[in-house]
Amino acid sequence: MARNLRGGIRHRNRPALRRAACSQSCQPRPARRTATRMMEASMNVFTGVLTTLFKPAKGVDALQGALKYLWIPLVIILASSVVGKAVIAAPMQSKVQQEATDTALKAQTEQMSAEERASFEKDMEQFGGVETISTVANTAAIVFGIVGAAFALLYIGTFFFVAARTWGNSVNFSVMLSVAGLSLLPHALRNIVQMIYMGVTGVLLQYPGLGALVAPKDTMTAPSTAYAILSQMDLWVLWGVFVLFGALMSKTVGLEKKRAVAGVTAFVVITGLFQAIPTIVSGVFMRASGM
Incomplete structure (x- = not known):
């Protein structure tokens, strides 16, 4: 009787013991909880960035504390896109420069005597000619692309930081x-799209923005003032201005609409x-030299 009673008690308590053991073993460990929180935070930041591209004020306010460090991955993304585009465009750019230089040299050497032409060609071979120039130009494009990405972020951030502080924000x-x-x-995003396009089609996008509409037919011809202005304009630039304007009017930054309009207008000009x-x-000097 006693044994049965004790056995019955043990039998009745066994499910409760299992539940207690499961509740302890099934709880997420601290490392797992930390990883889960980090993943959720990363997804929140990613969602906030996507929202900023279409609803800038709402997206910036949603990012909150992430704005303290978000500029670091953003400048890395921008610099990487510049470098990737430069690497893809380098061989195409070299080919275009080679063709333009060959045309110019042919016109120049036609006016030379046989001895002068031979001496000129020998000097070009020793110097390395267009290949050396192309290598230097491509390397400079990559280096200045990285520096330019960092400078652009610092320039825009400083410009509107000073403006915000001036207006009491x-x-x-x-x-x-x-x-x-x-x-x-x-x-x-524009750099990435253009990089993919050039890599797939093999066609060099030689002129930036709307500059292709008024670009000179010959690369050795001086660019016009219209080209200098239109080459800075495209849908991607307008998209960036839209994001900037909306972000300035967010609760996080707190600029009034009229001040945001004034600040963005002054910045664009x-x-x-x-x-x-x-x-x-450069166009003035090229035209003065007869190009």
């Missing part, structure tokens, strides 16, 4: 760097002039 500099990186994300001036000046 106590926004952090790291937040403005992330806002700058988000506004440059359409530029990175100043940046456009600084980018157009070198092209305009």
